[in-house]
Amino acid sequence: MTLAAHSHAAKPLRKRIADASEPYLYSAPALILIIGVMLVPLVLGISYAFRDIQLLNPFSGGFIGLDHFRALGQDQAFFRALRNTLWWTGASVFLQFIFGLILALLLDKPFAGRGLVQALVFLPWAVPSFLAGLNWAWLFNPVIGPLPHWLHALGLLDAPNNILSDPQLAMWGPIAANVWWGIPFFAITLLAALQAIPRDLYEAASIDGAGPVQRFLSITLPFLAPTIAITILLRTVWISNFADLIVVMTNGGPADRTQIVASYIFTQAFKRLDFGYASAIALVLLVLLLVYSLLIVLLRQTMLNKG
Amino acid sequence: MKSKPVLTILHRLAILAYVVFALFPLFWLLKVSVTPNDLLYSEGVRMWPSRTSFDHYAFVIAHSAFPTFFKNSLIVAGSTAVTVTILASLAGYALSRFNFKAKYWIVALMLITQMFPLVMLVAPIFKMLSPLGLTNSLTGLVIVYTAFNVPFATFLMQSFFDGIPKDLEEAAMIDGATQFVAFRQIILPLTLPGIAATLGFVFTAAWSELLFALMLISGNDSSTFPVGLLTFVSKFSVDFGQMMAAGVLALIPACLFFLLIQRYLVQGLTAGAVKG
Amino acid sequence: MASIDIQSIRKSFGAFPVLHGVDLTIQDGEFIVLVGPSGCGKSTLLRMIAGLERISGGDLLIGGQRMNDVPPAQRGIAMVFQSYALYPHMTVRQNMEFALQIARMPKAEIDKAVENAARILQLTPYLDRLPKALSGGQRQRVAIGRAIVRDPKVFLFDEPLSNLDAALRVATRIEIAQLKEAMPDRTMIYVTHDQVEAMTLASRIVVLARKGIAQVGTPLELYERPVDEFVAQFIGSPAMNLLAGEIIATGAETVVRLDGGGTARSAVPTQTSDMGRKVNIGVRPEDLLAVSGDGLFSGEVQIVEALGEVTQLYVARPGGGAHIIAKLPGIHPDLRHKTVTFGADPAKVHLFADGRSLLYR
Ligand SMILES: Nc1ncnc2c1ncn2[C@@H]1O[C@H](COP(=O)(O)OP(=O)(O)O)[C@@H](O)[C@H]1O
Numbered sequence: 001m002t003l004a005a006h007s008h009a010a011k012p013l014r015k016r017i018a019d020a021s022e023p024y025l026y027s028a029p030a031l032i033l034i035i036g037v038m039l040v041p042l043v044l045g046i047s048y049a050f051r052d053i054q055l056l057n058p059f060s061g062g063f064i065g066l067d068h069f070r071a072l073g074q075d076q077a078f079f080r081a082l083r084n085t086l087w088w089t090g091a092s093v094f095l096q097f098i099f100g101l102i103l104a105l106l107l108d109k110p111f112a113g114r115g116l117v118q119a120l121v122f123l124p125w126a127v128p129s130f131l132a133g134l135n136w137a138w139l140f141n142p143v144i145g146p147l148p149h150w151l152h153a154l155g156l157l158d159a160p161n162n163i164l165s166d167p168q169l170a171m172w173g174p175i176a177a178n179v180w181w182g183i184p185f186f187a188i189t190l191l192a193a194l195q196a197i198p199r200d201l202y203e204a205a206s207i208d209g210a211g212p213v214q215r216f217l218s219i220t221l222p223f224l225a226p227t228i229a230i231t232i233l234l235r236t237v238w239i240s241n242f243a244d245l246i247v248v249m250t251n252g253g254p255a256d257r258t259q260i261v262a263s264y265i266f267t268q269a270f271k272r273l274d275f276g277y278a279s280a281i282a283l284v285l286l287v288l289l290l291v292y293s294l295l296i297v298l299l300r301q302t303m304l305n306k307g
Numbered sequence: 308m309k310s311k312p313v314l315t316i317l318h319r320l321a322i323l324a325y326v327v328f329a330l331f332p333l334f335w336l337l338k339v340s341v342t343p344n345d346l347l348y349s350e351g352v353r354m355w356p357s358r359t360s361f362d363h364y365a366f367v368i369a370h371s372a373f374p375t376f377f378k379n380s381l382i383v384a385g386s387t388a389v390t391v392t393i394l395a396s397l398a399g400y401a402l403s404r405f406n407f408k409a410k411y412w413i414v415a416l417m418l419i420t421q422m423f424p425l426v427m428l429v430a431p432i433f434k435m436l437s438p439l440g441l442t443n444s445l446t447g448l449v450i451v452y453t454a455f456n457v458p459f460a461t462f463l464m465q466s467f468f469d470g471i472p473k474d475l476e477e478a479a480m481i482d483g484a485t486q487f488v489a490f491r492q493i494i495l496p497l498t499l500p501g502i503a504a505t506l507g508f509v510f511t512a513a514w515s516e517l518l519f520a521l522m523l524i525s526g527n528d529s530s531t532f533p534v535g536l537l538t539f540v541s542k543f544s545v546d547f548g549q550m551m552a553a554g555v556l557a558l559i560p561a562c563l564f565f566l567l568i569q570r571y572l573v574q575g576l577t578a579g580a581v582k583g
Numbered sequence: 584m585a586s587i588d589i590q591s592i593r594k595s596f597g598a599f600p601v602l603h604g605v606d607l608t609i610q611d612g613e614f615i616v617l618v619g620p621s622g623c624g625k626s627t628l629l630r631m632i633a634g635l636e637r638i639s640g641g642d643l644l645i646g647g648q649r650m651n652d653v654p655p656a657q658r659g660i661a662m663v664f665q666s667y668a669l670y671p672h673m674t675v676r677q678n679m680e681f682a683l684q685i686a687r688m689p690k691a692e693i694d695k696a697v698e699n700a701a702r703i704l705q706l707t708p709y710l711d712r713l714p715k716a717l718s719g720g721q722r723q724r725v726a727i728g729r730a731i732v733r734d735p736k737v738f739l740f741d742e743p744l745s746n747l748d749a750a751l752r753v754a755t756r757i758e759i760a761q762l763k764e765a766m767p768d769r770t771m772i773y774v775t776h777d778q779v780e781a782m783t784l785a786s787r788i789v790v791l792a793r794k795g796i797a798q799v800g801t802p803l804e805l806y807e808r809p810v811d812e813f814v815a816q817f818i819g820s821p822a823m824n825l826l827a828g829e830i831i832a833t834g835a836e837t838v839v840r841l842d843g844g845g846t847a848r849s850a851v852p853t854q855t856s857d858m859g860r861k862v863n864i865g866v867r868p869e870d871l872l873a874v875s876g877d878g879l880f881s882g883e884v885q886i887v888e889a890l891g892e893v894t895q896l897y898v899a900r901p902g903g904g905a906h907i908i909a910k911l912p913g914i915h916p917d918l919r920h921k922t923v924t925f926g927a928d929p930a931k932v933h934l935f936a937d938g939r940s941l942l943y944r
């Protein structure tokens with residue numbers, strides 16, 4: 001009896017400790033990895049921005065304070081890249097969103113073969129980004145690709161040339177590839193949100209005499225708004241960091257016309273092996289993106305407070 | 308609601324346009340890869356060559372480092388997918404089933420990792436891995452890719468676990484199932500779609516990664532597909548047929564995987580979206 | 584031996600107390616119904632008995648043995664969840680077999696138990712279906728079947744009928760009553776917020792309120808002798824009417840002058856010291872009678888609900904406030920907008936001081 005009483009008294013404590021540590025045990029491996037391979041390098045990367053780090057120069061490594069940032073302030077290539085980033089991100093996100101939304105609306109209506117169509121139109125997402133880049137570079141190549149010829153036939157191009165080597169038009173190449181590649185992401189996310197809208201709301205609205213446009217404006221859009229806001233925010237951040245397509249298709253050229261900040265960082269790190277300067281640029285990009293996210297969140301907050 | 312036939316036709320046409328837009332680039336890749344060299348320029352914009360050949364494929368497989376790239380990528384993407392899925396299942400389960408103090412910090416940390424430019428990590432990671440002998444090694448790549456993919460995969464798995472009512476586990480407990488039996492017979496079968504989606508998602512992501520593969524690997528022996536293909540492109544930049552054949556081959560595993568799991572992926576995102 | 588002893592059981596979630604000090608003894612073979620407002624801890628108490636929720640303090644004994652730290656499967660209980668909690672990837676048969684297979688029962692016995700339960704619950708034709716191919720009522724019966732096959736000493740039900748429509752709810756309620764009759768020595772604990780389920784099924788009802796037990800008793804005890812205003816208003820539908828007043832005569836019969844003007848006689852005895860005490864009298868709607876001459880109160884009938892066998896009248900309360908509800912047998916369409924005087928048999932008039940019934944002190 002005493003023995004039993006004793007074991008009863010001891011068990012809950014041990015069990016409670018075991019229970020309390022369970023979630024930590026489960027999440028520890030993932031956390032350790034994230035901290036070790038992402039957070040620590042991030043902190044290191046921030047510190048590199050204030051140091052002279054050149055891979056092939058054994059005498060580098062010293063602290064140089066804000067020198068990189070001073071250099072950055074004089075770096076015309078960086079400011080060009082910044083402008084290009086705005087252009088690249090804005091156009092890509094806008095087009096992906098518009099076409100993604102239309103696709104989601106089209107797929108939200110039941111029809112025979114919807115499953116198959118869904119699999120096919122979402123397929124570009126599975127295409128490795130570098131391959132998407134190569135693929136579109138080839139499509140724009142007049143030697144083997146049809147696009148220049150078609151654009152010429154439509155009167156959009158004076159001659160069937162490669163737009164990727166035309167400084168005025170080059171940026172449209174990676175943007176086209178990015179839109180093709182990114183539509184599925186928007187479509188999937190928006191489709192998921194669309195399917196979460198209760199059907200009877202539409203029925204109630206049509207009984208109230210609302211036409212399709214009114215239904216879209218007064219039900220669909222408000223319901224989608226939170227998803228749209230968060231998706232656009234995340235995608236904007238993500239796309240301004242996304243250098244793969246540009247590195248593969250134009251490598252920033254011609255004449256730096258398609259160099260965005262992310263690919264510029266990559267060029268500095270990979271081609272010049274100047275990690276310190278690359279980290280300084282990355283830090284500036286990070287700060288800009290944080291400010292952007294913060295602004296969006298604040299804007300949303302004030303709009304919510306007003307509404 | 309009655310749907311007007313005109314609208315229905317417009318709807319189907321729009322869908323068709325999207326399908327064509329989505330598939331045309333891939334179709335073109337395939338078309339050029341089976342066009343014999345002598346027809347490549349003379350039939351440049353024809354939809355399908357008058358004669359097809361698999362010579363490009365034969366060349367790529369037999370006379371390039373392609374099989375090595377393929378094998379390396381398979382190893383890297385496969386190991387990453389499996390590791391990430393295991394880690395993300397554990398973490399996702401913890402986030403879904405437990406209320407613990409650090410939960411919000413963990414979620415915040417994982418969200419933040421989705422925000423910052425990964426390019427920023429190139430240099431520090433290189434500096435960290437090189438004394439460990441993990442640059443130029445597939446293991447190093449797997450570690451890096453695993454870390455990059457764990458946060459999103461964790462959220463994905465969490466949304467799947469959230470979809471399994473806690474009642475089921477409790478019912479199993481009352482039925483006398485041990486934690487292990489409950490996991491194997493109740494949770495696992497019900498999470499299978501989630502696991503498939505996560506595996507597929509991570510596999511595709513790791514299969515496609517280019518920047519870190521370029522930075523951390525030099526030399527053909529441990530190059531992955533993206534890097535290999537890029538070098539291949541610069542080396543054989545005149546032979547489009549061979550490049551595209553290599554491209555088609557690079558595409559196959561990712562697309563197969565995607566077609567298998569896309570249904571679950573949409574499901575998983577739906578579950579996530581419902582919660583907002 | 585399935586008596587259950589709940590000894591000063593406490594429960595808090597973090598710093599948030601849900602139950603403080605519940606004491607309850609349940610005999611072998613009883614049908615206990617737990618009722619109480621939403622969020623008062625009914626499910627929590629049931630889940631502590633099941634072993635799904637840690638007990639923060641006190642002891643739980645089943646069959647005389649302390650069960651606080653015994654895993655659910657070894658407590659000799661089975662539970663039917665509100666959501667049914669059927670395993671979605673298993674057929675009806677597999678759902679019912681699951682516990683028995685884990686207990687390593689021989690195949691032949693498992694089959695016998697499952698087929699027997701299926702027959703009782705009329706599930707035989709559906710044994711090889713998945714839960715998603717069943718109707719709500721059938722799923723509910725599978726959940727009950729899953730409990731039956733294990734032949735537990737104690738059945739726990741958490742609002743098992745709340746997801747069914749009205750007709751099905753009545754039918755299933757009767758099935759549960761028959762099930763209990765067929766198993767007289769099994770103890771059942773049943774959580775509901777449905778009055779009728781509580782009154783018809785229970786051998787004893789436990790009313791939970793604000794973190795503890797308000798009253799335990801047979802359905803009629805609770806109906807006739809509620810311990811306080813909370814129980815009085817919780818049991819019975821529509822709820823008991825309360826009218827404020829002051830005691831003006833004490834003794835074997837008490838007289839109360841009501842604030843609205845009338846006087847009430849109650850068979851509840853009081854002492855001289857109670858003179859002048861502020862009280863509420865309580866009268867159930869079905870105990871109010873239309874009288875001529877003096878009564879408890881008079882008021883205009885503002886709403887008439889004809890239910891067929893009875894008519895519910897919503898009467899303006901003298902001095903204002905919520906309607907007083909009266910339930911008269913038969914049909915009375917002519918009473919609308921009339922001013923009616925109501926009285927009641929003194930034996931049916933309850934007395935509450937500071938919320939507590941003067942019957943108990
Ligand atoms: N896991 C939990 N964590 C925190 N609070 C809980 C938890 N479960 C229940 N509660 C709280 O305990 C109280 C009682 O809940 P419950 O027993 O479910 O009530 P009900 O009587 O409606 O079944 C409620 O206030 C509820 O919010």
Ligand SMILES: [Mg+2]
Binds near residue numbers: 625626627
């Ligand atoms: Mg409850």
